[in-house]
Amino acid sequence: FTSTRESLNILAKKMKFDIMSMLVIAGVLAAHLSEVGGVKMNEKTCTKPKGNNGESRTEGCLKQTCKNGVWRPSLEETVCCYDREAFTTNTAILTTTSQDGCTTTSIDCRLDGDKARMVFQVENSCPKPATENQVE
Secondary structure, eight states: OHHHHHHHHHHHHHHHHHHHHHHHHHHHHHHHHHHGGGOOTTOSEETTTTEETTOEEEETTEEEEEETTEEEEEEOTTSEEETTEEEOTTEEEEEEEOTTSOEEEEEEEEEETTEEEEEEEEEEOSOOOOOHHHHO
16 A cells, blocks of 8 residues: 555656646747747737637647737646646556555546546455454
């Protein structure tokens, strides 16, 4: 049970790092894209690639939306992002089993309303030990 808890703690820390990394990348992309091609804030269409105001493009975990001539990056909310990889809803992201085979932990991508969420699950498949009354 302790190794399962430790595994979940390690996975949670890794997910926090991955999310922070994606936010940093999104910020760098926003700064870079606002300067590319001499884009002016009063323009209604985006360039490199071309796009109309309000149009969105998604690649993996990153969604870019054209706003006033600038592509604005954000995290795509309809997929789960883990280890810089996008997972669609209703898929298993990671599954581990304890050495004795009794405990399985998993991270699944599930739809919660209109947003994808990672769900942690722990299952114990070994039978419970017999009680004193059951032995007699």
